[in-house]
Amino acid sequence: MSRFPVQQNGQYGYIDVAGKLVIACTLDEARPFSQGLATVRLAEKWAFVSTAGREMALAPFDEVGDFSEGLTAVRKNEKYGFINSTGRIVIVPRFDDAGAFSSGRARVRIESRWGFLDPGGQMAIPATFEDAYDFFEGLAAVKKNGKWGYVGRDGRVVIPFRYLETYRFSEGLAWVEEEDSVAFIDRQGKTIIQNPLYREPRIFSEGLAAVLYQGKVAFIDTRGEVVIPPRFEFVSLFRKGLAPVSINGKWGFIDKQGRTVIDFQFDLAEPFENDLARVSAGRSTGYIDRTGKWIWKPTR
Numbered sequence: 001m002s003r004f005p006v007q008q009n010g011q012y013g014y015i016d017v018a019g020k021l022v023i024a025c026t027l028d029e030a031r032p033f034s035q036g037l038a039t040v041r042l043a044e045k046w047a048f049v050s051t052a053g054r055e056m057a058l059a060p061f062d063e064v065g066d067f068s069e070g071l072t073a074v075r076k077n078e079k080y081g082f083i084n085s086t087g088r089i090v091i092v093p094r095f096d097d098a099g100a101f102s103s104g105r106a107r108v109r110i111e112s113r114w115g116f117l118d119p120g121g122q123m124a125i126p127a128t129f130e131d132a133y134d135f136f137e138g139l140a141a142v143k144k145n146g147k148w149g150y151v152g153r154d155g156r157v158v159i160p161f162r163y164l165e166t167y168r169f170s171e172g173l174a175w176v177e178e179e180d181s182v183a184f185i186d187r188q189g190k191t192i193i194q195n196p197l198y199r200e201p202r203i204f205s206e207g208l209a210a211v212l213y214q215g216k217v218a219f220i221d222t223r224g225e226v227v228i229p230p231r232f233e234f235v236s237l238f239r240k241g242l243a244p245v246s247i248n249g250k251w252g253f254i255d256k257q258g259r260t261v262i263d264f265q266f267d268l269a270e271p272f273e274n275d276l277a278r279v280s281a282g283r284s285t286g287y288i289d290r291t292g293k294w295i296w297k298p299t300r
Contacts, residue, residue, distance in 0.1 A: 036051060
């Protein structure tokens with residue numbers, strides 16, 4: 001049962017996939033749904049709301065995150081912990097920062113160093129890293145002595161610390177930045193794609209990844225071949241065969257052959273989620289379907 005946050009007269013509520021308002025716009029903040037719950041705020045009070053609109057008030061927190069693997073991070077008195085779907089604190093706030101659970105691990109910061117928790121609140125990987133990303137596809141990018149590498153869920157180094165910059169794995173590949181070029185590596189650290197003309201890579205989605213090439217953004221396939229020529233200013237991810245892209249300051253949607261499917265008319269556009277895409281016209285936002293039809297016309 002999909003629900004999408006919308007704004008009317010400065011207040012937030014939710015619509016269904018048909019554009020019907022199913023949770024009234026009475027909220028001061030409304031996050032996307034995850035695992036059947038969404039985090040919402042009314043004045044200074046946080047709550048969870050179900051897809052049916054039932055609210056469950058939470059204890060006073062300074063900040064509440066989004067659900068992932070049954071838990072969400074919360075901040076209280078400048079420290080982070082985790083609560084479950086009933087709002088009960090299961091990991092007492094004691095960390096200086098925290099990410100979301102993924103692959104049974106959540107990154108947390110203790111002073112200036114990052115490590116990873118298990119769902120029971122124990123440090124599964126000690127806080128020894130200068131920086132860290134969440135786990136994806138069983139690996140997490142972490143930084144040590146100024147270089148990035150990857151560790152597994154047990155903390156074992158899988159790909160050595162040798163990169164200037166990197167990001168998470170997606171569809172079996174991750175981009176990495178070396179001294180003189182960028183590349184894509186597999187989960188064993190083997191270089192799969194390397195082209196000195198590619199810059200500013202993005203993750204793979206539906207078999208394609210964006211790269212800056214010849215001054216514009218193009219899309220490459222998993223062989224590293226350009227399949228959609230460079231002509232875009234900005235792009236986002238493919239979802240269900242469509243990706244938002246911008247030309248001359250306006251956003252539209254293309255298919256995986258690079259053909260324009262929804263005209264360039266929006267000031268901002270996000271990837272499709274559950275058959276709808278959120279798009280902006282000025283400071284107002286709305287939702288369209290895969291044909292470009294308005295499901296919820298822009299409001300604010």
